[in-house]
Amino acid sequence: MLRIDALRAIYNQLEQCVVVTIMGAVSAELQSIGHQPNFFYLQHAMGLASSMGLGIALSRPELKVVVFDGDGSLLMNLGGLTTLARYRPPNLVHVVFDNESLLSVGGFPTATATGSDLAGIAHAAGIPHTATVHNLESFQQAFSQALDANQLTTLVAKVEAKGPPVFLTDLPLLENRFQFARYLKNLAR
């Protein structure tokens, strides 16, 4: 499964959500499909996308929050899984694109390449629903179920270690940040 195909497959469902992504390929690919004001791209601070998603989900329980994480980022904040599990916001879907590598910095293998199981770790941390999917059809199905489930889910999608040739987009970081905050402010509470 290619990550960009997975993103394309669920793109229409993101319209009704608030989306936080990690840096690098995930951010560039989602923007290549089409930027929306409800998408925030955390272009650094690896590991903190899930913590940001938790902060939004706790602040605005009426919103559905989707975090697009990665194996390299999540491995930098495994403790954060226990914090997610502790507060288990039902309005948060935590997707982890696991390509078993640090793709944007040379493709060196992460620990998932040698067997570390992120869905297993999330389950053991206490995340109420976890799954690992390996193909597009099962990803699409599992994502839709997670959106409807009203239960915190960590969904690990195994994807190929392939990404776009460049990661830089024409959306400045602060433009994205202020547009996103304004969008959330204007949404009826």
Add this chain to the structure above:
Amino acid sequence: MPVSVTNSQLIYAALKACDIRIMSALPETWLVHLIRMADDDPQTTLVRLAKEEEGVGISAGAHLAGVKSAMLMQNHGFLQSINGIVSLARLYRIPLLMLISYRGEFGERDPWQTEGGSVTEALLNALSIPYTRLEEPAHVARRIRKAQALAESSLKPVALLLCRDLMWEE
């Protein structure tokens, strides 16, 4: 435990007066009463962290979602959070209200706290983070209010150092 309940209450009341709704925390001795107050307050969401840097993410998410938050941590937790402070809060102009218990200063008896104490202010200065000390009960409410005002207007982190004379009753 001679952590000042009275002064912890002053700090907590000042945070409430600033409309703080989310407090992230990692326990440390001087913060015990503050954390209990947050936990007992139905209007406050206390987020207990595994590691302090997560609190930068929580506060960033809360700010973008329109909710005011504060971070309670030890100065070693501040040291632990520096990448998040730089590459999230500063990069994206996120206000952070950091209440940092200032261990390792004059009077410190725990040898393990002393290195952190000796670098805390140097690092705050290196990061251009405005900070002030909370030592006198009479200053607490005003300084917390002013710190939050500056964080919100500058869209940057600010720090309040919770000092021994305020937090610890010898």
